[in-house]
Amino acid sequence: MDGQDDATGLEGLRAQWFARIAEAADESALEQVRVGALGKKGEVSLKMRELGKMTPEQRQTAGPALNALKDELNSALLARRASLADAALAERLRAEWLDVTLSARPQRRGTIHPVSQVTEEVAAIFADMGFGVAEGPQVETAWYNFDALNIPGHHPARAEMDTFYMARADGDDRDPHVLRTHTSPVQIRTMQAEGPPLRIIAPGRVYRSDYDQTHTPMFHQVEGLAIDRDISMANLKWVLEEFFAAFFEVDGVETRFRASHFPFTEPSAEVDIRCSWVDGQLKVGEGDGWLEVLGSGMVHPKVLEYGGIDPSQWQGFAFGMGIDRIAMLKYGIPDLRAFFDSDLRWLRHYGFAALDVPTMRGGLSA
Ligand code: DAH
Numbered sequence: 001m002d003g004q005d006d007a008t009g010l011e012g013l014r015a016q017w018f019a020r021i022a023e024a025a026d027e028s029a030l031e032q033v034r035v036g037a038l039g040k041k042g043e044v045s046l047k048m049r050e051l052g053k054m055t056p057e058q059r060q061t062a063g064p065a066l067n068a069l070k071d072e073l074n075s076a077l078l079a080r081r082a083s084l085a086d087a088a089l090a091e092r093l094r095a096e097w098l099d100v101t102l103s104a105r106p107q108r109r110g111t112i113h114p115v116s117q118v119t120e121e122v123a124a125i126f127a128d129m130g131f132g133v134a135e136g137p138q139v140e141t142a143w144y145n146f147d148a149l150n151i152p153g154h155h156p157a158r159a160e161m162d163t164f165y166m167a168r169a170d171g172d173d174r175d176p177h178v179l180r181t182h183t184s185p186v187q188i189r190t191m192q193a194e195g196p197p198l199r200i201i202a203p204g205r206v207y208r209s210d211y212d213q214t215h216t217p218m219f220h221q222v223e224g225l226a227i228d229r230d231i232s233m234a235n236l237k238w239v240l241e242e243f244f245a246a247f248f249e250v251d252g253v254e255t256r257f258r259a260s261h262f263p264f265t266e267p268s269a270e271v272d273i274r275c276s277w278v279d280g281q282l283k284v285g286e287g288d289g290w291l292e293v294l295g296s297g298m299v300h301p302k303v304l305e306y307g308g309i310d311p312s313q314w315q316g317f318a319f320g321m322g323i324d325r326i327a328m329l330k331y332g333i334p335d336l337r338a339f340f341d342s343d344l345r346w347l348r349h350y351g352f353a354a355l356d357v358p359t360m361r362g363g364l365s366a
Contacts, residue, residue: 111351136186144185148306162209179207183223191307220323227316236317248284265297294321
């Protein structure tokens with residue numbers, strides 16, 4: 001048999017093609033090997049054709065030997081194809097691996113400023129009570145900032161507000177614009193633009209020439225305004241108590257109204273919330289202390305008139321509150337000036353994750 005095999009060269013052929021099958025690195029290389037051996041002009045196929053030229057005795061041994069080789073090669077090709085396919089799949093699984101449990105933001109690069117966070121929190125709480133958000137310009141006319149709020153030219157409140165006046169060109173003797181000293185002018189603009197009934201808050205930047213641990217020349221206020229036919233101080237008290245409980249994330253907050261004076265409200269009240277200080281930590285809603293948090297009152301009839309609303313038909317409450325101040329209280333931030341220093345270490349420490357949008361359902365600061 002050995003002599004016969006050598007005569008037809010089958011043993012060498014077998015070894016050579018088995019080696020090539022084993023070496024084929026991928027499915028297309030393997031296909032080339034298959035064509036080279038068993039294709040129409042493949043080496044083994046050509047050998048099969050030579051059978052015709054052989055003597056019957058030669059053919060008797062060479063025929064079955066060649067057929068056996070062909071079968072062997074076919075099964076070897078099949079086995080190799082299967083293992084290459086397995087390897088290709090394993091490689092794809094390895095290369096195309098994706099951990100879908102990984103956070104979309106693996107690194108926290110930026111943070112939401114406490115002022116933005118608290119503004120969102122305030123808006124979410126008031127939205128829940130049916131208040132929309134209104135806006136007005138930061139460069140305001142003296143009329144909207146003062147006169148329409150019942151603060152005439154001689155009124156001491158104008159001087160007290162440390163107003164920034166915008167320069168006029170030489171010879172221009174019109175009333176100068178001011179950087180708004182409070183968000184109250186948005187009351188007038190909203191009354192004019194929308195008419196009654198109204199329920200809005202107006203958060204935004206305000207400006208006064210002042211600078212110390214609790215004052216910066218730019219700071220933030222939020223104005224509240226509700227106008228309807230029968231709005232009273234009782235509604236104001238309920239709304240504020242709802243707000244403070246939600247904002248400080250406690251069950252309830254008692255308020256104390258102290259008689260006060262603002263030109264744009266009558267009567268006027270300054271509002272305190274019940275609190276205590278434990279080891280330098282503020283606790284809102286319990287204790288023997290009181291903390292002043294805002295000014296408020298019933299909108300003055302003259303202010304309604306300036307806003308184009310008939311005070312014999314409509315009435316309402318208004319309030320104004322410092323956003324930075326309630327942010328400092330809620331999040332234990334000691335110095336207002338640091339809010340506006342853009343110090344990255346401060347921002348990382350006091351900032352909020354970008355995707356934690358405050359909502360009443362999802363939680364405010366959780
Ligand atoms: N505008 C006042 C201020 O900046 C705050 C304020 C007090 C607003 C009473 C009001 C209000 O709407 O009714 O000091």
